[in-house]
Amino acid sequence: MSILDYKKIEQGFKYSVNLKFDLNNIHKVKNYIPTSTGINQLKQIILSLFENSKDRRRIMIGPYGKGKSHFALMLLALLSYKDREPLYPVYEKIKYKDKETYDLIVDIFEEKKTRLLPVIIQENGLDLRQSLLLAVREALERENISELMPKTFFHSAIEHIYFWKNNYSDTYDKFIDAVEDGEKFIYNLEMYDEHTYLHFTDLYTKITSGGRFNPFNTIDVAEFYEEIVIKLKEKTDFDGIYIIYDEFSKYLEGSLSRNTANEIKILQDLAEKCEASGENQLHILLISHKSINQYTHKLPKEKLDAWRAVEGRFKQIEFINHSSQIYEIISTVLYKDIDKFENFTYNNRERFDQLYKYTLESNLFKDFEGKDIDSLILKGCYPLHPSATFMLPRLSEKVAQNDRTIFTFLSSGDKNSLFDILPKEDGFYTIYPDKLYDYFEFNFKKETYNSEVHHIWRKAENVLNKIQEDDITTRSFIKCLALINIINAPNLLTANIETMKFLLGISIKDFEDTLNNLINNRYIHYVRSIDQIKIIESSDIDINYHISEITEKKRSQISVKNLLADHFSGYYEEAKKYNDDYEMTRFFEYEYITYKELQQISDWSKKTDMTVADGFIYKIILHSSDEISEIKEYLKSIVEPRVMFLLPQEFINIEDILREYDSVCYLLNDNNFISQDAYLKSELTLFKQDLFEEINSKLQNMYLPEKGNLEYYNGGKSIGIYKRSQISREVSRICEQVFYNCPVIKNELINRSNPTGAIVSALKKVLNAIFENKGKPMLGLAGNGPDVFIVKTVLINTGILENTEEYSKFIIDNADEKIKNVFELIDAFIFSASNKTKCMIELINLLSGDSQNIGMRKGLIPIFLGIKFFEHRDKIAISSNGVEYELTPDLIMVINDKPEKFNIYMEKWNVKKQRYIDDLRKLFRSNEVETNIIFPEYEIIVKSMRRWFLSLNKYQKDHYISNDCEYLKSSLRVMQINSREFVFEKLPDKFGFDTVDVELVNDISNLKRQIDDSYYDLLAKTENQIKSIFWDKNYNGQASLTSLLKIWYDNIKEKYEACALLSNEERKFISIAEKPSNNEEELIEKLSFQMLRLRTSDWNDNTLDEFVDTVLKTKNSIEEKIHNSLVENSDVRQKSQERILFDTRNVELSPTGKILKTGLENTFEQFGNSVNDIEKKHILIEILKKFI
Incomplete structure (x- = not known):
């Protein structure tokens, strides 16, 4: 196209801010407008102010007019202003954009008082060393601290000149003769002119007959700056230096022809010094239009490598943002021959006028004036279609993070670029957005697989692969849809019908045919409720059939009301004015209700007591228009104040669409159904969204006051409410009418129905302190925890608790009338339980319900109960299911949670x-x-x-x-x-x-x-009965149990030792009798444990007889065995000098004993004659000896 000249591309745009002159221009600082790019860079720079940061060298890159200098001006103001107040408007702007960055600003500049000295370098034709030295001197002079400037060899030269002048006139005259103008020479030294200094060193050699002037060798600029920073920290409130080299691009352009080896080293040294500066902060920011590489890429390799090393030491940040400036860049790139283009626009004025009309209607450029749209968007960016102009920078930002791909599209000859697709012949030709899709497709494809951009591209490609290549319009439709989703700017660009028409630029008939074809093939889904078109990945399953099937199956199972409650449940309406006045939160709950249900409720007060809400707002569901007048009359009979009714004035049928929505939700939750096809879920989700929006729109028409289709009722009367804000005011009015006796407690953490676990724990601490009643200040609590906050807000601030530095005590009479009323109610209830039990639910209902116009939140009630219960603690009893409980703080908390389970009783005293x-x-x-x-x-x-x-x-x-x-x-x-x-x-x-x-x-x-x-009676009886066992008529009647046992032992001691037939138990009994305790209680205890294995304290009423009988039998058995051991019918055998006794009494064997006897006999029989009889007898006797 001959009207375009692609060879002319503007290099940049000038901006009016001058850092050096505008540093203290607070007006320009305040005018700074934060952008996302600027905020991000500002945040990173502020983070570099922390002492451990090493991120202190940057180069900011961006074309002319991008606001770089304005950003730098604002940055230097933040860094250096001692008086921060003028900066507060800037703070607020930043806070609005990014709270995190604002918090950093407050932390660094307001709290830590960080302050850096700005050193501003602007291109002035001097070399880098001079620029850096002059700039820091000017900065110190600007702050009136020039004495901190270190002495340089320039200063030394000047001092020598003045020394000659004052002390050696002949030498000074020689100097003047050599330089002609002494003042100018000194000025040039003051300006750090290196040529003048070198001239001075030559003169010094001549004037001093061969002397050499070399006081400092050379100045290391990085070390020089570090020295200044150290002095700044020692003698001022500055924490360091911030160097900004504005227009650094001009320095690069001018330095490439010079020998820049020394200057490259200065930049490298400065960058390294900044990185390692630590608490002696030194920062540098270079501002350039392009990267260093873009300026140096044509240099010889040696210089190129050196500059690349410099570039590597600086963090590169790009500064491109405002769309209007980007459009100007596009317009500049698309340079047109002015005369030719004027003729072209005149000849095609009807087309431009029509395009202008459609562009205005699209709202893509709603922030632009009409004339700017015409001159910049339509004509400046021609041949791009306005929608393509809008999309181009946003697509570039999405897939490449900067605008360089804008230039490649506009100026390169790549495939699908502007050069590639524009026809060579003249004529009106517009580049529509679908061409951008073709150009950027490779970028979409190479995005991370799981990124949103890649997902959108993949979904679009799946559809495009099903559409014929020659069906250009249909393919363009899908590409434009994909671009809208990728750009994702719903406030400006949405995929509605009108937008798609604008983006495609085809006739209405072609558009409708294309749209219907795509819908019928289930490539797209049109969400009518919100006028949105979406690409879908459709399945091969007939979804509509399954939706209809589920709908009919569930039609009789669930009502319209339940469907609304399940899927469009109500929300809450706060009583905002009441809440502000009473420092708490009251609200009404929304619910749906039918006319039939209305008629079934006889006691509305009970209904309101069944919820944590303070009342209800009922949305009445109509089944026909005929119900409206009848319902109106019925509502006049409901006078309960805590219920409101919303009655639509027009019947809107939502049942069918509501059931369809429920069926879609049902299918989405059916994993077996969803798993049949990979695309079922996404397609059903679109259906769900569409139906949801449509139902929501209908519900708004029914129940939103602004729609004018609604009448409100309360207290049997119709009330005028025409917008949402009036509902809250009406709820506040009702709450004030019903709950005017509620105490005002300024602590919303506890003044609620369900306090958090932490607040409940704090409440228990307060109750424990009340019950311990130590009388200490703050009830003995200390610190800044929630328990102390409760004491302050609930008890002290309300006048319930008098608190001083020495003591605290409850003086309820000091509290206001509403609080005293609560305590009086509690007292009255307690006294009403005098000599009769009353359920605690009555008291809790009095306090939390509306009968006394209090409606206290349950979080507060335990404190009031605790104070009064403690006061009446010696007179009241708390019980549950007939069991009385200790009156503790924990019990009060349980009563508050489940009052219906507890009763109170007050004992009447006399x-x-x-x-x-x-x-x-x-x-x-x-x-x-x-x-x-x-x-x-x-x-x-x-x-x-x-x-x-x-x-x-x-x-x-x-x-x-x-x-x-x-x-x-x-x-x-x-x-x-x-x-x-x-x-x-x-x-x-x-x-x-x-x-x-x-x-x-x-x-x-x-x-x-x-x-x-x-x-003790038992022990006495036991003693007497045991004594009777050992009693003999010859004994004195005064003999004790101990004596009787001892006498008995003495009688047998000579005989029992020779008796081998005594059992172990019998021998233990004898051992007790041998040394009986004089403590007869202890003696009986020993006998009891020996005879019965039971202590006397564990006896029952039958144990005494058992014990006496056992003692008697044991005594008799011992005596009998001793006697038998001495008489002739005992079988005594003597063998191998061993005396073995066999008791010949018959013993009845147990079943187990019989088994053992049979086993032994069988064993002996098995051995037969292999073991002779003598051996068998010997074996038996040896075995028997073990048991004797």
């Missing part, structure tokens, strides 16, 4: 009861255990009685004395005892008293004494 309690407590005082927990006295008594019972031995517990004793013991055996009931009701009733009485204590004392003494 002098008689107190005396009864005092005497009963005194009776069991020895069994009391001290504790920090304070219990009612009757509970302390029952605990002591139980400890007494548990201290009894087994005999005392089991021995029957009387029915009354059995009752007392059996009552105390139970682990969970209702203390109040036992002390005040059961004991008096059992022992025949109408009420508690001191005489009852005497009866209990008598029973206690009988039970305590029963064991």
Whole structure:
């Protein structure tokens, strides 16, 4: 096309900011507009300010007009301004864009007070050394700290000149004669002019007759800067230096023709010094239009390698962002012959006008003025179609991360590039977006396999492979769809009908035919509810058939209301104004309801008590238009304040589409069905999204007040609500009407129905502190934890707790009326339980319900209960299922969670009861255990009685004395005892008293004494009966059991030793009798354990007889065996000087003994004559000896 001249490409655009002159221009600093590119670079630079960072050398690359200098100006202001307040507007802009970067700014500049000295270098024709030295001097002078400038050989030369002038006039005259203009010479030295300095060194040699001026050898610029940084840190509030070389590209352009070896080394040394600077911070930022390589790629290899080494030491960052500037670049690249193009646009004005109209309607360039769209987008970027102009930079950014591929598309001769596809002949020709797909396809393909771009390309390719190559329009349709998805800019570019028409540029008929063909072939899906076209990977299964089948199967199984509840469940409406006033969160819950259900509810207050919400907003589901008038009349009869009703004024049928949606969801959850085809899930998901949007749109038409199709009812009246914000105000009004007595507690962490686990733990700590009642400041709690916060907000700030540095105490009268009302209700409830049990659910409902207009959150209730329960602790009893529980903080928490399971009882007190309690407590005082927990006295008594019972031995517990004793013991055996009931009701009733009485204590004392003494009575009886066994009429009646046993032993001791027939048990009995204990209780204990293997404390009522009988039998057996060992009917045999006794008494063998006897006989028979009789006898006797 002859109107284009591709050889003319603009190099860049100038920008108005001048860093050196605008550094303190706060107006320009404030005008900085953060972009994503700028924010990202700023974040990285701020991170480099941490002392351990090594990332302190950068080169920023971007074409003219990209805002590089403006960014640098803002950066230097952040780094250097001592007064930060003027920068706050910039802070806010950055905060809006990126909170993380803002937090870094606050941390580094506001909290750590980091401040760096800006050193600004601008191209001035000087060499790099001069530029760096002059720039740092100017920076120090700007801050009035020029004395920190280290002494250089330039300064030394100047000092020598002034020394000659003041001390050696002849030498100075020679100097003036040689340089002609002394002042200019000194000025050039002050400007660090190296040629002037070299001239001075030559003059010095001549003037001083061969002397050599060389005070510093050479200046190492990197070391020079490091020295300044150290001085800055020591003597100022600067933490280092930040070097910015603006227009570094100009230096590169001008230095390539010079011998730059020294300057390359300076750059390398500076970069290395920056990297290693640590806490002595030194940074450098070079600003260039292009990379170093782009400027140096034509240099000889030696220089090219040197510059590549420099480039490698700097982190390269690209600075390209604003779309308008990119469009200008595109326009500049597409340079056109002005005269020819004016004629061309005039000749094709109708086409341009039509394209302008469609472009405006597309909203792709809604931020542009119409004239800019015409001049820049349509004509400046021609022959690109406006949509292609819009997509080109965004595609390049997506797949290449910079705009260099824009230039390759516009200016190279690659396949599918602009050069390749434009016809050579003149004429009106527009490049549509599908051509961009062809050019960038390789980029899409090489994207990471699991990336979104690659996924979109693959899905598009699957469809394109099914479409004929010559079907250009259909293929272009799919390519444009893919590009829209890849660009992913839904606020600007969406795949709706009108956009697709604009992108394709075909007739309406061709477009409709193409669209329908793609839909029918299930290559795309049109989501009508949101006007969106999507590429699908369709399956071979007839989805519509399966949806219809499921719909009919489930039609009778689930109602429309349940479908709405399952898939479009209601949300919550907060009472925002009420919540602000009362420092809490109240809300109404949305629910669906049918007219039939409305008629079935008789008590709406019960309905509202069944939820954690403070009320309901019911969306009425209509089944026909005929219901509307009837429902209106019925709603007038419902006066419950905590329910609102939404009645649509028009019937909209959503049942069919709702059931279809439910069927799609059902199929999506059916793994067996989904697994039949790889594309089923994605296709069904599109169906689901489409149906969801359509249903949601219908529901909004039905229940959104802005649609004007809705009437609200509350308290039997229609109320005017026309927008969403009014609903919250109405809910607030209702809450104020119903819950005006709710205390204001400024702690939303606890002022809620379900506090978190951490807050519950803190609440328990507070309750423990209340129950311990130490009177210490803050109830004895310390620190800054949630428990202390609860004490401050719930108790101290409300006036419930008076807290000083010395003490804390509860003074409820100081609290406001709403809080006092809560305590009065709790008191009244407790007193109403006087001499009768009441369920705790009544109290919790009073506090949390609306009957008293309180509606307190359950998170707060335990504190109020704890204060009052502790106050009445000695009078109240808490029980559940007849079992009384200790009044503890944990119990209060359980009561709060499940109040319906607990009852409260308050004992009515009088002098008689107190005396009864005092005497009963005194009776069991020895069994009391001290504790920090304070219990009612009757509970302390029952605990002591139980400890007494548990201290009894087994005999005392089991021995029957009387029915009354059995009752007392059996009552105390139970682990969970209702203390109040036992002390005040059961004991008096059992022992025949109408009420508690001191005489009852005497009866209990008598029973206690009988039970305590029963064991000692047993021992006495045992002693007497054993004595009777060993008694002889010749003995003195005063003889003790010990004496009797000793006498008995003395009578047998000479005889029993020769008796081999005594068993081990009998011998042990004799050993006890040999040395009987003088402690007869101990003696009986030994005999009991020896005879019965049982201690006396473990006896029962039958054990005594058993014990006496055993002792008697043992005594008799011993005496009989001793006697038999001495008489003639004992068989005594003497063999091998051994005396062996055989008891000839008949012994009845057990079954096992018989088996052993038979076995031995069989064994002897088996050996027969192989073992003679003498050997057999010997064997038997040897075996027998082991058992004697």
